Amino acid sequence: MDQPIVGILHPGSMGAAVAACAAANASEVLWCEAGRSAASAARAAEFGLTPVARLPELLDRSDIVISLCPPAVAEDLAHDVAEHGFTGVYVEANAISPERTKRIAPLLEPDAAIVDGGVVGSPPVRGKTPVLYLSGPADATARIEAVFVGTAVQTEVLGTEVGKASALKLAYASFQKTSRVLVALAVGMAREHGVDQELLEVASRRTDSYLAEPEYIPKTAARAWRWGPELEEAADTLAAAGLPPEMLRAAASTLARWNDAKDDGKLTLTDALDRLAQP
Known part of the structure; x- marks a missing residue:
């Protein structure tokens, strides 16, 4: 399979480091500059992420989108992605309740495949090796596993039921x-x-x-x-x-x-x- 293009929403301390690991098996890792702070831009540059001006461009170009943002905005962000009609794999990796994850999934399905994700551990820098737990459709979780194989982000699939990882x-x-x-x-x-x-x-x-x-x-x-x-x-x-x-x-x-x-x-x-x- 060709290397995918991965989009990260958004490059905070965890998101930027996770995205940098994904770059090992992706052809490109994108992030959206619109509305982001100078600190976000600096992190993205530090980790070698490719900037795009607007969210629609990121969604059009990305095969996989990983959402790692503050819990309060997780649903709003998913709504924005759904309104654009994203058709790739959407990894809902925020620290939100299983109930919220299950509310988000129908927003994007069936056009997109939804993978529930949960990162346990510190950002993957300076020898840290967090685990990204995954649950969702087997073919979609397999694609996420492939993105992180051989990197500091370990993955473990918990099954096909969205909500387990959360x-x-x-x-x-x-x-x-x-x-x-x-x-x-x-x-x-x-x-x-x-x-x-x-x-x-x-x-x-x-x-x-x-x-x-x-x-x-x-x-x-x-x-x-x-x-x-x-x-x-x-x-x-x-x-x-x-x-x-x-x-x-x-x-x-x-x-x-x-x-x-x-x-x-x-x-x-x-x-x-x-x-x-x-x-």
């Missing part, structure tokens, strides 16, 4: 991201009473405890603008299953206190805890 992504995110929020609250409480170092000593006696990694709190703060909406999606998924969503909604609310620290790579632990206590 469910796995959010199940993992529910634990991983909420745990980081609980660490921030625990360290903040301990700091207020002057026992933060003692707390770390207690945590260090246990293996694999996030509580022993307070240095991750500034990173959590910088990612809060993305993590909060993702946990809201996970809460919706819990509610749909008859499970209590309140814990995840509370974690999302806590993360919202850090929204103004978006992608701040210079944030210190003290800064992050101060913002958490006094938003």
